[in-house]
Amino acid sequence: MPKRRPRSSSRAKQRPAARRTRRGSASWLRWAVSRTLVLSLVSFLAYVVYLDITIRNRFEGERWPVPAHVYTRPLELYQGLRLDRTRLVGELDELGYRRRDRAEQTGSYALGKDRVDVYARPFVFWDTPRAAQRFTVSFEAGRVRGLAGRGGQLGLVRLEPRLFGSVSPARHEDRHLVSLDRVPKHLIAALLAVEDRQFFQHHGIDPRGLARALWANLTAGEVVQGGSTVTQQLVKNFYLNAERTVRRKLVEMLMATLLEIHYEKREILEAYVNEVYLGQAGHRAIHGFGLGSVFYFGRPLAELNLPETAMLVGLVKGPSHYHPRRHPQRARQRRDLVLAQMLELGLIDESAAQRATRATLGVAEAGAQPATAYPAFLDFVRLQLRRDYRERDLRAEGLRVFTTLDPLVQQVAETAVRTRLAALERARQLAPGQLEAAAVVVRRDSGEVVALVGGRQPGFAGFNRALDARRPVGSLIKPAVYLAALEQPRRFTLATLLEDTPLRVEQRGSPAWTPSNYDRRFHGPTPLIHALARSYNVATARLGLEVGVDRVIGVLRRLGVDRELQPLPSLLLGAVDMAPVEVAQLYLTLAGNGFRTPLRSISSVLSQAEQPLARYPLSVEQVVEPGPMALLDYALQEVVRTGTGRTLTRRLNGGVPVSGKTGTTDDFRDSWFAGYAGDYLTVVWVGRDDNQPTGLSGAAGAMTIWTEIMDRLDLQASATPRPADIEQVLIDLETGGLADTGCRDAVLLPFIAGSAPSRPAPCAAAPAASKVRGRLRNWIKRLFDRP
Amino acid sequence: MTRCLIPLLVLAMFTGCATGPRAPTLERGGPPVIDRSQPPPAAVPRVDGRTPPPTAPESSPGAKRRLPAGVESPPPPVSVLAKPAVINLARAADQASAEGRYATAASSLERALRIEPHNASLWHKLARVRYQQAQYDQAVQLASKANTLTRQSLLRTANWQLIADAYDRLGDEGKARAARAQALDR
Numbered sequence: 001m002p003k004r005r006p007r008s009s010s011r012a013k014q015r016p017a018a019r020r021t022r023r024g025s026a027s028w029l030r031w032a033v034s035r036t037l038v039l040s041l042v043s044f045l046a047y048v049v050y051l052d053i054t055i056r057n058r059f060e061g062e063r064w065p066v067p068a069h070v071y072t073r074p075l076e077l078y079q080g081l082r083l084d085r086t087r088l089v090g091e092l093d094e095l096g097y098r099r100r101d102r103a104e105q106t107g108s109y110a111l112g113k114d115r116v117d118v119y120a121r122p123f124v125f126w127d128t129p130r131a132a133q134r135f136t137v138s139f140e141a142g143r144v145r146g147l148a149g150r151g152g153q154l155g156l157v158r159l160e161p162r163l164f165g166s167v168s169p170a171r172h173e174d175r176h177l178v179s180l181d182r183v184p185k186h187l188i189a190a191l192l193a194v195e196d197r198q199f200f201q202h203h204g205i206d207p208r209g210l211a212r213a214l215w216a217n218l219t220a221g222e223v224v225q226g227g228s229t230v231t232q233q234l235v236k237n238f239y240l241n242a243e244r245t246v247r248r249k250l251v252e253m254l255m256a257t258l259l260e261i262h263y264e265k266r267e268i269l270e271a272y273v274n275e276v277y278l279g280q281a282g283h284r285a286i287h288g289f290g291l292g293s294v295f296y297f298g299r300p301l302a303e304l305n306l307p308e309t310a311m312l313v314g315l316v317k318g319p320s321h322y323h324p325r326r327h328p329q330r331a332r333q334r335r336d337l338v339l340a341q342m343l344e345l346g347l348i349d350e351s352a353a354q355r356a357t358r359a360t361l362g363v364a365e366a367g368a369q370p371a372t373a374y375p376a377f378l379d380f381v382r383l384q385l386r387r388d389y390r391e392r393d394l395r396a397e398g399l400r401v402f403t404t405l406d407p408l409v410q411q412v413a414e415t416a417v418r419t420r421l422a423a424l425e426r427a428r429q430l431a432p433g434q435l436e437a438a439a440v441v442v443r444r445d446s447g448e449v450v451a452l453v454g455g456r457q458p459g460f461a462g463f464n465r466a467l468d469a470r471r472p473v474g475s476l477i478k479p480a481v482y483l484a485a486l487e488q489p490r491r492f493t494l495a496t497l498l499e500d501t502p503l504r505v506e507q508r509g510s511p512a513w514t515p516s517n518y519d520r521r522f523h524g525p526t527p528l529i530h531a532l533a534r535s536y537n538v539a540t541a542r543l544g545l546e547v548g549v550d551r552v553i554g555v556l557r558r559l560g561v562d563r564e565l566q567p568l569p570s571l572l573l574g575a576v577d578m579a580p581v582e583v584a585q586l587y588l589t590l591a592g593n594g595f596r597t598p599l600r601s602i603s604s605v606l607s608q609a610e611q612p613l614a615r616y617p618l619s620v621e622q623v624v625e626p627g628p629m630a631l632l633d634y635a636l637q638e639v640v641r642t643g644t645g646r647t648l649t650r651r652l653n654g655g656v657p658v659s660g661k662t663g664t665t666d667d668f669r670d671s672w673f674a675g676y677a678g679d680y681l682t683v684v685w686v687g688r689d690d691n692q693p694t695g696l697s698g699a700a701g702a703m704t705i706w707t708e709i710m711d712r713l714d715l716q717a718s719a720t721p722r723p724a725d726i727e728q729v730l731i732d733l734e735t736g737g738l739a740d741t742g743c744r745d746a747v748l749l750p751f752i753a754g755s756a757p758s759r760p761a762p763c764a765a766a767p768a769a770s771k772v773r774g775r776l777r778n779w780i781k782r783l784f785d786r787p
Numbered sequence: 788m789t790r791c792l793i794p795l796l797v798l799a800m801f802t803g804c805a806t807g808p809r810a811p812t813l814e815r816g817g818p819p820v821i822d823r824s825q826p827p828p829a830a831v832p833r834v835d836g837r838t839p840p841p842t843a844p845e846s847s848p849g850a851k852r853r854l855p856a857g858v859e860s861p862p863p864p865v866s867v868l869a870k871p872a873v874i875n876l877a878r879a880a881d882q883a884s885a886e887g888r889y890a891t892a893a894s895s896l897e898r899a900l901r902i903e904p905h906n907a908s909l910w911h912k913l914a915r916v917r918y919q920q921a922q923y924d925q926a927v928q929l930a931s932k933a934n935t936l937t938r939q940s941l942l943r944t945a946n947w948q949l950i951a952d953a954y955d956r957l958g959d960e961g962k963a964r965a966a967r968a969q970a971l972d973r
Contacts, residue, residue, distance in 0.1 A: 078872030078902060127894040155875030156902075445904040446897070593935050595928070615890065618897050618913070620928050626935050679904050718905045721938045 051251070052258050054239060059263065063271065064287070066175060066398030066608060067168035068389075070381055071161035072405045073450070073603070074125065077137055078156035081144040082714035087408060088116055088137060094407065095162055096298035096364070106132045107303045114139050121300065123160035126402060126604035126612055130158060161402060163294075164373040167382055167394040171283040176290035177398065177608065180270040182302055186348070187289065187309040188269065193341045194313055196230040200265060204231045204256035231256040234272045278312065279319040286319075296324060298364035306348065307356040311335040311363075324363045332361060375461035376454030377405050380581070380601045383467070388614060398608035403601050404448035409713060413439050413451040413682075414458040416708035421456050421686070424704070428695055435694060437686045437705060438465035440584040441713075444681045446618050447588055447597035452581075463689070470577040471670045471687060475535045475644075475698070476663035477556070477574040479590060479632060481544040482532050484555045486628040488547075489755035494529040494631055495736045500539035505569050513569050515541045518664065518697075527733045529749065532635045533643030535662065537573050544572030558623040559589040560596050574663065583674055584683045590632065590659070591676035593720060594624030626723035627752040633659050634750050636675075645673070647699050648707055652677055656715045660706070662698030669693050671701030678715025682706055722750070729756040737761030863908055863942050873899045873906060880912060889920045907937035914949055923953040944970050 075091050077083070089099075092109050103110045103119040110117040115138040122132045135149045135157055147154040166174060180188075192199050198206045206229045213227025228236065235255040240248060259268060277285065278292035286295045292312050293301040304312070314334035315322050324331035336357050343353040381403050385394055393399065421435045433456075441451040454464035463469070485492035500523040505513040515537045517523070523536060531539035544552055549567045556565060561582065565571060578586075581599065589596045597620045605614040624632075636659035639645045644662040652658060660675020671686040671694060686701035688694055694701065731749045732739035736757060739746035743763035869877075876899035883892035896913045903909065914929035930946040930953070937943060947970035954963035 076872070076898065076901065078870060080870050080872075081902075127891050153871075156872035443901070443904065446900060448901075593932075595932050595935075615894075617893055618900070619925055620932050622928060622931050716903075716905075720905065720936060723935070 048254065048258070051255055052262075055235075055255055055258050056262060058238065059259070059271070064173065064175060064177070064274065065396035066177060067166040067172060068385070068394045068397070068399035068401050069163055069176075070165045070167065070378060070401045070403055071163050072403060072407050074123075074158040074161040074402075075408075076156055076158050077144060077147055079144055079146055082142060083139075083144055083408075084142045085111075085114065085116060085139050088139075091159065091162075091408070092116075092118065095160065096294070096300075098299070098303075103134060105303070107299055112136075114145075118159075120157065121160055121303075123158075124606070124610045125158065126606060126615065130160075133157065162407065164405070164407075165375070165378040165381075167378075167385065167401075168284070169395060172395075173285045173287050174291055175274060175286075175288040176294060177274055178288065178290035178301055180266055180273065183273055183289065184302060184304060184309055186306050186342075187301070187304070187313065188273075189347045190310050190313040190338050190342055191273075191316070192230070193345050193347060194338050195233070195316060197345070199230050199269075202229055202231075202260075204258075204260035205229060205253050228252075229256065230272050231259055231268055234268060234275060235259060237275050237277065238271070276316055277319060278315050279323065296363050305356075305359075306352060307335060307339070307359040308362055310338040310342070310356065311361060314338045324361050328361055328363075335361070374405060374407075374410055374452075374458070376458060376464050376466055377403070377410065377449075377452045377601070379454070379461075379464045379467055380449065380452055381405075384601050399613065400606040400608070400610070401602060402604050402606070404443075404450055404603055405452075405601070406450040409441055409709075410451040410453075412712045413441055413453045413709050416705050416712075417453050417456055417458070420705045420708055424686070424696065424701060430694070434688060435686060435701075436465060436469075436689050437684065437702070438469060438580045439682065439684045439705065439709065440466050440580050441709065442584055442588055442591075442599060442681045444588070444591040444676050444679055444718075445595075445597075447592070447599050448603070449584075449599055449601045450680075452601075465685065466580045468579060469685065469687075470579050471685060472574055472665045473576060473578050473583060474574040474663040474665040474670060474672060475537075476583055476586075476661055476672050476674055477571070477576065478532060478535065478540050479636065479661055480555045480559060480586075481540055481547065481552050481572055482528065482635060483559075483624065483628060483632050484547045484551045485528070485543055486631045487555075487625070489627070489752040492528060492543075492547075493751055493755050493757070494527070494635060494749050495731045495733065495751075495757060496528045497525040497736045498528055498531045498536075498539040498543055500524060500526045500531065500536050500542075503538050503541055505541075505545070507569070515573055527736060529635045529638055530643075530733070533638040533641075535639075535644045541569065541572050545569060556586070558596070560585040560598075574665070580683050580685050583672070583685075584681065587661075587674045587676065587683060588681055589623060590629070590636070591681040592620065593633075594622055594626060594629035595620040596623045597621070627725050630723050630726050631750055631752070636660060640675070644697075644699055645675070645703060648703055652707070652710055652715055656717045658710075660703075662703060664697040667693040668695050668697065671696040672698050673702035673706045675703075675706060675710075677710055678713070678718060680710065680713055680715065682709055684709075725753045726750045727753050727756065731757070732761030732763055735761045735763075738764055740764040863911065863945050869906060870902060873903050873909070876902075877909065877912060880916070884912075884916055884919065889916050892916045893920075905936050907933045907939070907942055910936060911942060911946055911949070914946070918949060918953055918956075921956070923956045926950075926953040927957075 077088075089109070089111070096107065097118070098108045100108045100110055103117040106119050106121045108119050115136055117136050118134070120130075120133045120135070123130050133149065135147060135154055137144055138146045138148075147157060149157075168174065196206070196209070198209060206227070209229065210227040232252050235252050239255060240252060274288040274290065276289065276292075277287055278289070279286040279295065281295070286292055289312055290301050292315070293299060293304055296312065297304060297308055311324060311331060311334075314331065314337065315324075317334065321327070322331045322334045339348070339353050339356050342348045343350065348356075381401065382394075385401065389399070417437045417439055421437055422432070424430070425432055425435055436455055437453070438455065439451070439453040440449060442449050452466050454466045455462065486494075500517070502522060503515055507513055517537050518535065522538060526534075526536060526539050528543070530536075531543070549569060549571060552572060553565050553567060561578075563576075563578070563582065565576060568575070585599050588599065597618065600616055602616050604612065604616065607613050637657055639662070640648050640658045640660055645658075645660055648658065648660075656678045658675055658677040660673060663670065663672030663674070669687060669691055672684070674683045675681070684702040684705045686694065686696060686705065696702075727750070728748045729751050730739045730743075730746045731737070732743045732746050734745060738757055738760045740760075743761055746763075876895045880892040880895040880899070883889070883895060893913060893916045896909055896916065899909050900906070900913070910929055910933035914926045914933060917923075917929060918926035927950050930949045934943055934946045947966050951963045951966035951970060954960075954966055
């Protein structure tokens, strides 16, 4: 374009044009220069506007994606709770409470003889916030004897729940957002003393600081000082990449100035406090002093003392170089430097500085804050969260998810799985590590899952057998068959004689089905209660066929089985694959007295701003009438009294009744036990990942883990009264007839009113004289029978 | 033209200042609020033409509504044999309930049930809370659960009465009548 003009004018007037051209080219140059200047100014200003928009968008929008944080249940302390001093101290240590001579600060406790003084931190629960609270817990015989506060006896106190995981992608930034007023004053003082002394005076750039850094770098011959203000550092971390070029430095300064124009110092400082990078834990980047405090000290930021805050501030310069766990010496030197600078500026006095310098680093153990303490339980929480929340919300909105996980029970279950599997392998001469197991522990009446073990290495987030190992359930399905029968009291009672004799069912398109018993024998006529308690396959198959497979499927549906079920006879003996959690859902309805309630792992969800978002309340639905339920429960207790579970000899908590069922699949590939007692239902599976036989029956494998877990829980004997329509009748089990005192093997059995047999048993029907003879004969026989 | 462009841009640059610094927010387009304690949206058709009582919002203390006799009578007290913690929580729930803070009341009762899961009067109280929240199906279920846990006639009568009232609200006259008969039977 500049060339065309002179050419066209030269064509019009040749001669006077030469002078004019000279003059014209000069003015054109001026014109071009001014245009270029204007253009570059315009583009510069446009760039500034662009930067300005970038800054504000990020600063005012969603600044940081914060993953959903997941908490355990809060420990409720009350008189009578089964909890000893050691366990309470364990819980307090896990919460990062510090042991002191006197509990005078929030987040601390003091030990006395049979008591613990606690100064609990404030916490916002879903239903109500709790202020910081001082109280004393006293113990007696493994239980809480009393709970005293400042104003006398307390009814109960909730400790805050413990954070144990987050819902996040594999590689992610994690942080706990803190507002500036929750940041200790000495932390801000230390930070500004070291990083930016002129923070409250400058406008984003500190020319003096810059000059000082420049001089230091020139004299050292390398970059030794940054000279960046806190605002510049924030801009660099927040908006820019890590490259070190002059251009990037200029952009950084420009943005810092813009940030200072728009926002107050407080806001910039708050953003910095939350943005700053403080370390790496695997794929998880630790950002902000809020998480930094928890990560390094296991305690909230507000509770850090002077040397601890000085160490955190010292980390800003190089989190890996000054890593307190890997390089404690360097971390300590850096901390002392921070303290020295604070002293130099008069922010602390000589004695405080000396005390702080003498203090140890006080860093919590490396494993204190793993990304996830209970990966198997977290899997289950994620599964339930995904039903209600978008993946994006879970990863970015900083939700606070309160779960039903009870770490004390989880600990018990993990230990039981680990120790029992090792013992089983030793006893059976199996290669160590061959056996695997899964366990689910649920509150019986509310469906709250309190513990979930996905394998023998619970800390390892791998294959979660509790959720994903779908295995044939075998005899665990039998209660559904018997319930379907007992729901027809006119046809079936606990005393009904079932035929345990060879059975052959022709099936179209597949070979005939010929079930056999576990002991490879047939037992002839067997009372229904024994057929279930002793887990006779053939009697059960006959019963199921008589009741109808469809009816059994109907019962399974009511009990809470969701998966597709094939209406085949083999279903009656458990030829259906289920994961331990599904079995837990099925047995939960039995444990809940015929009331179905969904398994729950979440109790409530709060937003980042601690506003309630979701609540998952207790809900129940009666799906089994009390009468048949009582009969089935009686039979399930018989399993443990005299049936396949009779080796469960250990009396739980002084004789709490146990109802349960063993399950053993073909060639001993799967060993199951599902049972409930007191307040809990527990389901255990033992087997091998390669699905090879283990040689373990349900009782020999899974039940031993089950007992180990349940024996350590606080099982309160449930006092479910007998339903009004249940009557107790004396029965001769051999014949299923009415018995009287003349019958030797008579037992009291529950019946739905009107369903008890009216026909007397031969032992009871005999005339008076022969009865006396019979009684005498029995008495003599018993005498000789005695061992 | 260029001369007026510069101040325009400078002006544009500082427009942010005119509005003043806005409080940063993290709540934009946030996750949904879920209340699983609310009844399903499909309302049960009513046959008696009466309108069900409106559900009082959680934050309306002292909300008074006319309730049928069974629910108006004070709830049977929790047994003195209960743990002090349970008595405390039950009392707190009664208080919250009287002030119309039903979600809080339910939450206290659930806490109490974790301590004494087989305490029938806690289940009964929870049933009443659900009734007051117009969750009549849950009221029936929870009162039935309470009935399976007690033989105490006073509590059983209160449960059957509550079940009858809830069936009334659900418009199931037959079941309401049957439940009332059970209540009178004791």
